[in-house]
Amino acid sequence: MASLVSLASSLTGSRYADGLVVVGISFGTAVLCEIISWILIYRTSSYKSLRSSIDKASKKLETMKNSSSSGGGSVSVVVKKSSKNKKMDRVESSLKESTRDLSLFKFKSGAVVAVVLFVVFGLLNSLFDGKPVAKLPFAPVSLVYKMSHRGLPGSDPTDCSMAFLYLLCSVSIRTNLQKFLGFSPPRGAAGASLFPVPDPKIS
Template identity: 40%
Template sequence: MWADTILIVFISVCTALLGEGLTWLMVYRTEKYQKLKTEVERQSKRLEKRKEAHGDSLDKQHKKKIEREEEKLKNNNRDLSLVKMKSMFAIGFAFTALLSMFNSIFDGRIVARLPFFPISWIQGLSHRNLPGDDYTECSFLFLYILCTMSIRQVSYHPDSVLVAEIANNESRAVVPL
């Protein structure tokens, strides 16, 4: 059981690294992505400077300029998302095939024991294809998902464009008094 657990953690790390590598190869290093990212960052900075320079006292002309720039920024963010999405579909398809293969290898095998009794709506996933009624026994799929989610959270770094967009949306939020 320990060997299976360690093997699944290793598989999770390898697939996470493979996924990050493929994403970098298919998205982040492409010229189109780099141009769009630079353009979005430049537009975000310009928009922030305009908003700070004029503050709350905006006339109609300045409001229209800011709205046009926000629209351009929104369109570039959409294009950036489309560039990412195409490769994510390919990577998702590949990982679904890998998951299916590993799931068939570990089918019906107890790979770990959980230190807790899972809540009812998770039991179907944690005890998937395992014989018996001991719900602290863990299947491949549950351990793999837990490991992969943990690894992705550790390696996650928000895109500066995303951070700028969130900050931009928060600055426009109206807070009731």
């Protein structure tokens, strides 16, 4: 990794070399994390089955909600709506169960990815500790300044620390990479959690 830093410095000059190294390593780490996730999760039949069931349930629920918004106020229509609401509740319960299973299934790869990110962050921190790696185009607000300038000497508000740049790159690069590769979470699993919020309809 030290050779990568020196190579970038010789090619781009000292002004932007450190920032480009952090961005490059962030991109490489994101690719590595997606490879790990593919090996442990995305290529398995269990994941494909769960994703398919979530997609189907999401589309079915959306169709049922759209169709329930139409109709008159007669007794027969009210009875039909009541029956349809029960079906929607069953579909919603199935969708929540599938998203919870998906979260649990992805947990094992998440632990491995967390270890990789921790190791890479430790290596970068040892290389760029107390050293600004980039210049912000503006002076950030106080809250952002505390994060972007953390661990840096001096008081220049446009100095950007490695940790702040690495955090921004890790979030944005991996999110867009997942979308590009088709590994982003299913639409119905958005916000899926191991600890779901209780349903307000359940007393």
